[in-house]
Amino acid sequence: MNKSTLALAVAVGVMAQQAGAAGFIEDSKATLGLRNFYINTDNRNGTGANKNEEWGQGFDLRFISGYTQGTVGFGLDAIGLLGIRLDSGGGTNGNSGTAYGGTVFPSESNGKAVDNFSSLGLTAKAKISQTELKLGTLQPKNPVIVTNDGRLLPQTWQGGQITSGEIKDLTLVGGQIEHVKGRNSSNNEQLSIGGANSRGPNFRDSNKFIYAGGDYKITKDLTAQYYYGNLEEFYKQHFLGLVHNWSIGPGVLKSDFRYFNSSDDGANGHDPAYFSSGAYSHAANGKGKVDNNLYSGLFLYTVAGHTFGGGYQVSNGSSDFPWLNQGDGSSNYTITDMQIQKFNRAGERTWQARYSYDFAKVGVPGLTAGMVYLRGDNVDTYNARRVQTSNGASEWERDLTVAYVVPEGPLKNVGFMWKNASWRSDIAGQRDQDENRLILSYSIPLL
Secondary structure, rough: OOHHHHHHHHHHHHHHHHHOOOOOOOOOOOEEEEEEEEEEEEEEEOOOOOOEEEEEEEEEEEEEEOOOOOOEEEEEEEEEEEEEEEOOOOOOOOOOOOEEEOOEEOOOOOOOEEEEEEEEEEEEEEEOOOOEEEEEOOOOEEOEEEOOOOOOOOEEEEEEEEEOOOOOOEEEEEEEEEEEEEHHHHHHEEOOOOOOOOOOOOOEEEOOEEEEEEEEEEOOOEEEEEEEEEOOOOEEEEEEHHHHHHHHHEEEEEEEEEEEEEEOOOHHHHOHOOOOOEEEOOOOHHHEOOEEEEEEEEEEEEEEEEEEEEEEEEEEEOOOOOOOOOOOOOEOOOOOOOOOOOOOOOOEEEEEEEEEEEEHHHHOOOOEEEEEEEEEEEEEOOOOOEEEEEEEEEEEEEEEEEEEOOOOOOOOOOOEEEEEEEEOOOOOOOOOOEEEEEEEEEEEEOO
């Protein structure tokens, strides 16, 4: 039994003796989230399957307890996830038979998508004053660890986290993660990064990611952030952020500045099996130790329902930007984490333009639409023979999103979303893609 499991068992035992206390039940909430998810990816050149397509129904049942009374309050949260395959036949699930899983569903040994997959997560919690400790299943979201929820079911993590708001205008967070459950998996796995996460005997992973940091509200319109993350044997990462909202005329300008400094840790500094993806000259596949500085700025001006935006990002260093990535779908806290690509290769420079509109301003509440266009360049790649295959290559992506949430009536809170993306690149070995996602969602309060 690992440490987090033992701690969870002890905490559950304590709560079982106090579950009848006022507050634990009275302040509890339960919801059932329903998500019908369809994805279609068209790979337009290269070899392999030209089409990936899957469709499923997801169920996300959550129970969030209140706290028992006393100086230290105890509680217990639970999350139950179930994904049911509606269509993934004809070899269109994005799995050739050797891959870890399909686009949405886990795969059987022959590569066929499973009929369904499920998981249950429990989180013991304790609270004293404005400080809260959680042990068990977590879904953290901060600059150094981001939970992915871009498919049928969300990603979950196993570990512990403490959050404190004892000091006015300062929120502190710290934690340790030991395992992750992918968005297309029922199994807990250890942690890795791009470059070391290829499935098979050469897969390298770690069971310890520690993180800590805080958000400080300097004024009501200005927030400063610092976070640190360390995946044992892979990388160390420092993050600095500054977010400012400035009223200009009839609208508000939001400025979002981010800086990441990432370096090697442990085996990543000397063992090729732990190396990161990158653009190391004369190295097999360009891989090497983590060495990256990423700078970005994003500006959004919102006025009368319109939001106009632009941003720029530079990924300096010989390695790609590192983040927790098992190779089965993940998210990071960059301004370029898009529907298809992430635009954070070694040396890559990316600019972007954004526009969105809230149709409530013209009498259609609940309807929104938006577009993002990104273009990155200065990408170098190398093959297994240490030969340069791309020199200053470029890529671009265009994302469109249209969403509608029914604001009232018998279908209130039913949500519809269409996400369309196109990605084009002259990077060696990459396939151009077009992708559509259709999502129907609804949340039912049970308590």
